Amino acid sequence: MVVTRSGTTCAQSSSSDESAKKRKSNPDVPEMVDTFRGWESDKQTNFVKGLLGEMCHEQHWQIDAALRPYLMRDFISALPEYVSEQILSYLDAKSLCSADMVSKRWREIISNGHLWRKLLIRNANTLDIWQRLGKRRGWIHHLHGRAEFGSDYYKELFPKIVQDLKMSNDMWREGKLNLRKIDCASHDSKGVYCLQYDDEKIVSGLRDNTIKVWDLNSLKNTMTLMGHTGSVLCMQYDENIIITGSSDASIRIWDVKTGEPIHMLIHHCDAVLHLRFQDGIMVSCSKDRTIAVWTMSGNPQNIVMKHALVGHRAAVNVVDFDEKYIVSASGDRTIKVWGTETCEFIRTLTGHTRGIACLQYHGNLVVSGSSDCTIKLWDIEVGAILRTLDGHEELVRCIRFDNHRIVSGAYDGKIKVWDLQAALDPRTPVKDLCIRTISEHRGRVFRLQFDEFQIVSSSHDDTIVIFDFLSPHDYYSDFQHVRKTHTYSETSSLDLSESDTTLRRLGSANSLDSLDDSS
Numbered sequence: 001m002v003v004t005r006s007g008t009t010c011a012q013s014s015s016s017d018e019s020a021k022k023r024k025s026n027p028d029v030p031e032m033v034d035t036f037r038g039w040e041s042d043k044q045t046n047f048v049k050g051l052l053g054e055m056c057h058e059q060h061w062q063i064d065a066a067l068r069p070y071l072m073r074d075f076i077s078a079l080p081e082y083v084s085e086q087i088l089s090y091l092d093a094k095s096l097c098s099a100d101m102v103s104k105r106w107r108e109i110i111s112n113g114h115l116w117r118k119l120l121i122r123n124a125n126t127l128d129i130w131q132r133l134g135k136r137r138g139w140i141h142h143l144h145g146r147a148e149f150g151s152d153y154y155k156e157l158f159p160k161i162v163q164d165l166k167m168s169n170d171m172w173r174e175g176k177l178n179l180r181k182i183d184c185a186s187h188d189s190k191g192v193y194c195l196q197y198d199d200e201k202i203v204s205g206l207r208d209n210t211i212k213v214w215d216l217n218s219l220k221n222t223m224t225l226m227g228h229t230g231s232v233l234c235m236q237y238d239e240n241i242i243i244t245g246s247s248d249a250s251i252r253i254w255d256v257k258t259g260e261p262i263h264m265l266i267h268h269c270d271a272v273l274h275l276r277f278q279d280g281i282m283v284s285c286s287k288d289r290t291i292a293v294w295t296m297s298g299n300p301q302n303i304v305m306k307h308a309l310v311g312h313r314a315a316v317n318v319v320d321f322d323e324k325y326i327v328s329a330s331g332d333r334t335i336k337v338w339g340t341e342t343c344e345f346i347r348t349l350t351g352h353t354r355g356i357a358c359l360q361y362h363g364n365l366v367v368s369g370s371s372d373c374t375i376k377l378w379d380i381e382v383g384a385i386l387r388t389l390d391g392h393e394e395l396v397r398c399i400r401f402d403n404h405r406i407v408s409g410a411y412d413g414k415i416k417v418w419d420l421q422a423a424l425d426p427r428t429p430v431k432d433l434c435i436r437t438i439s440e441h442r443g444r445v446f447r448l449q450f451d452e453f454q455i456v457s458s459s460h461d462d463t464i465v466i467f468d469f470l471s472p473h474d475y476y477s478d479f480q481h482v483r484k485t486h487t488y489s490e491t492s493s494l495d496l497s498e499s500d501t502t503l504r505r506l507g508s509a510n511s512l513d514s515l516d517d518s519s
Contacts, residue, residue: 182465192205225254250266364380389433392416397409409448
């Protein structure tokens, strides 16, 4: 037995006529090849190794290039189709697009396996921005259940989504905003101190002592909660309860679905200015200069005060926390850091020249706004100021940030959008930090919250304004021709059960009774 150049094993009984035909088709092959073909496999290999040892480096490169085509194997086509589908399903969009152009067989495997549709489902399950865009644009419904269209539909849908996301990102810097406004129509005391929203509703706390719930689509008032005897200064809700704090010094718990009062907590001896809750812990702060740490069980009736944190020399205007730190800011111009588990004081951050009105804490970053009209970025671990942002003309009342942007609202009635990554780079010129200023409110901006496609803000002018950054262009109407009537038996694994109502838990509302008339 001998081994041919193609690697297949054949009998050594090849006739001289066959060898003559091969030499005739390739006259450059010398007579010694016939001798080589007659050797056993081991002898052939050793002979070639010996030849390689006699060659120079340049010849080795030429041999390497000549060998590559013989060593390449199309394992995707050779494997069982279900195995090939599984391998290709791990590709990202760019790699899947390249794989689609390798050969007809590869394209057939991608099409039969509905891999473009599976990639869309994977992104919608793992990326919040894809899921929210899909709900806004309507294409996410095509990922439920059985495939409605042919593979080409989902293949062309993918770049449309990417383009839509890019244009929406550009809208943050320029472009005409789509504005929607809610007039809260308060009778006596006007002003919306706090808010939080999800995909279906906006919940707001008002100066007239009420909590009002609004339908996000129709902007109609669907529920009004009454019980506080002072302005509702802060609030947060989840899928079960709403917790509110008021200038009447009480904290109240409500059923988020019915609006029925569940429980009332009395601890602070002055206005409750801010509160946050998550993972079985609630932290509240007050004009009485203290911070209260509460433990929460599954029953809203069983919220118990665990620790009182004392150290600030003026009203504590805002708190934020995670599993490691509790961070508080006060009218005494300082930010204090406490251990979440031990409630022990750790350090003080100083740098603002006037009282601090708002902050957000996430990871190692704290971003704060002050009545000195500045915004400061801090490294919480070392207490260092990373950057100071100037631009507002009056007190910076509310601030939020994500991985890309900082959005701030101030008493000058303006909302400013800042480039977070640029702000963290000390080489970035000051002129490149603020990417947009929005002047729509006619009064002080009290509260804001945002996601990738909108800012929702409230003001002393008794309005809630929704600024929509979603591109007005419909990227999905011009490729309807690629839809096919084929349906497939495969059921998708899209899991949207936990995020049909995407709560912005980090967006708990805050207010500053020490800076506002909250009568």
